[in-house]
Amino acid sequence: MLKENLLKNEKVKPNSREIELLKQNFPQFFSKEGEFLLEKFKEMLKMEDVKIDKEGYELKFLGKNYARFLTSTETETVIVPNVKHNEEEINKNSENLYIIGDNLDALKHLLNSYSGKIKCIYIDPPYNTGSDGFVYNDNFEYTAENISEKMGIELEEAQRIIEMRGKSTHSAWLTFMYPRLVLARDLLTDDGVIFINIDDNEQDNLKKICEEIFGNDNLDVLIWQKTDPWEDRNTNAKQVTRFLEFKEYIILVYKSKNNVLFNKVMRLPDWKNSQKNIDKDPRGNWQSGIFSFEEGHKKEDKMSTSYFEIETPSGKKYTRHWFCRNYDEYLILEKSGYLYFGKNGDSAPRIKIFENLEKEFTLTSILRGYGTSSSAKTEIEGIFFNKEIFDTPKPIKLVKELIRISSKNNSDIVLDFFSGSATTAHAVMQLNAEDGGNRKYIMVQLPEKTYEEKINKEGEIIFKAKKGSEAAYKAGYKTIDEIGIERIKRAAKKIKEETQAEIDYGFKIVKLETPNSNTLDKIVDFNPDDNKLILDNLIDEFKFGETEGYDAILTTWLNQDGYGMNVKSQKVLLKNFEIDIFENSAYIIKEGISSEDIMELITRVEKNEIAITRLVVYPYSVPFNVLHEMKRNFKNLRGNKELKLIERY
Secondary structure, X not given: OHHHHHHHHOOOOOOHHHHHHHHHHOHHHEOOOOOEOHHHHHHHHHHOOOOOOOOOOXXXXXXXXXXXXXXXXXXXXXXXEOHHHHOOOOOOOOOOEEEEOOHHHHHHHHHHXXXXXXXXXXXXXXXXXXXXXXXXXXOOOOOHHHHHHHHOOOHHHHHHHHOOOOEOOHHHHHHHHHHHHHHHHHHEEEEXXXXXXXXXXXHHHHHHXXXXXXXXXXXXXXXXXXXXXXXXXXXXXXXXXXXXXXXEEXXXXXXXXXXXXXXXXXXXXXXXXXXOOOOOOOOOOEEEEOOEOOOOOOHHHXXXXXXXXXXXXXXXXXXXXXXXXXXXXXXXXHHOOOEEOOOOOOOOOEEEEEOOOOEEEOOOOEEOOOOOHHHHHHHHHHHHOOHHHOOOOOOHHHHHHHHHHHOOOOOOEEEEOOOOOOHHHHHHHHHHHHHOOOOEEEEEEOOOEOEEEEEOOOOOEEEEEOOOOHHHHHOOOOEHHHHHHHHHHHHHHHHHHHHOOOOOOOOEEEEEEOOOHHHHHHHHHOOOOOOOOOOOOOOHHHOEOOEXXXXXXXXXXXXXXXXXXXXXXXXXXXXXXXXXXXXOEEEEOOOOOOHHHHHHHHHHHHOOOOOOOEEEEOHHHOOHHHHHHHHHHHHHOOOOOOOEEEEOO
């Protein structure tokens, strides 16, 4: 488990990830010694008529090699489930997931189980404005000398990289975002997309790193009108020199643009209120739209079912091609009061477009009418009864419609690894309730403090703003993840009460924890060849809070083997020892397994009573003689059975 990761990280270079991908996809261009055969690769490209440019544009920034290095390292965290929460009736069978921890570690864990499975990613990362609290806080476990050696850079540059810690420069922000977007790309389905909210401060830099990671042809830019110029001009609009700022950008990136076909979105038409409710229709204000082609249009197609005569209330007759499929459809519209024949009832009919009637539209690059910053705060107020509980939420409608256009399959997975107030989870539930979908969400949020207590020189307690608000802190939400979790619970209750929809309202919670250095030393120093166990219990070393170390190890392993973070194993009793089984894998973690238990396992595997092909063992818990017996007996199973033994440290 961790031992392999620790040893691997010692050998990682900035290009390790890329080299590994080349080995997986192009093994013929590597020698037996593992050297990349560049000239042979070039010859192949020439045969495929691919132009090889020696010069080209490349984005450079301080920390880029370090950012690439981070994409190749393995996480040194374990996955700790919130057993109490996860076993609640509403949550125990849920496929939704909330991860508390650094999103870089979370993405690395997710790649084990969700690589190529995420259809839509929506993120609202820090904007690096200087006032949004962003600082680059990598712990930089490596010295300048280590970084210089691993990355092949000058010692001076390595020292400058270390000095980025605690800074909010453009380079620091790019170093922060780059590895996260690289890993996010690998999580996407072939037709997957990422929507990234950003403002002017970093949007140009964000476009450049997205072009480098995803390719120049796999990027579009949308503009979201975040503020209503008339309603919010004196409240939420940001004054910038001589004008009011009403927009933000949404950078849209594709795994492969050619594979993506968007759905239409539901929204209100651009209603100009140019016409009042002339006939006092009880459905409210409306304006008229065209319902026919001009007289004589498409005369050659008079046999079409949409070409027929209409008699107005005054008796006047019009024969045209109408915007309906046939006469029966016209009668339905006419009887339902959706047509207007003019003040005197003798004009050609026009269709009524009601002010509050949602219709399907093709997405445009200008996102107007998808909620505003002000409406988002009102939504928060509706959930928490306090609009100041979170500083910068996004409106549900914006996120919901972005998910709607990109999610053709109602069982798609949606990821947000800058979860914040959990708007994305709220939007997924709302959309599922509206269309009967079964989309799943994965939220990731660092447990950042909302407010922090400080003691001033006079000995008085003062509060210092962090990532949230004073209102959130006083309401009992000490960290951002607590706000997100509570919002999901409240939103689920509200949606269920309003819609009665039968959807998944629950979610599992896991937290990413880093074992202390003493534990890591014990793991590295353990010698499996010694005919004895180390004295310390290396299961209890992974106990965090109320969660037992056994649960943390098992959850981490299940995810590592591609089963996900929110699955539950089946417990099977052997002679006197209980093992965990999920699909074709069995796990031995606890101490106490005996030779009799091993023989019982072998017998039941040979009789097809236990259908497994893999047995994963925690060697710290298994006596040497029992482990040796496993290795010997698994080689000689009857009935052509195969049982692979995996020792995981």
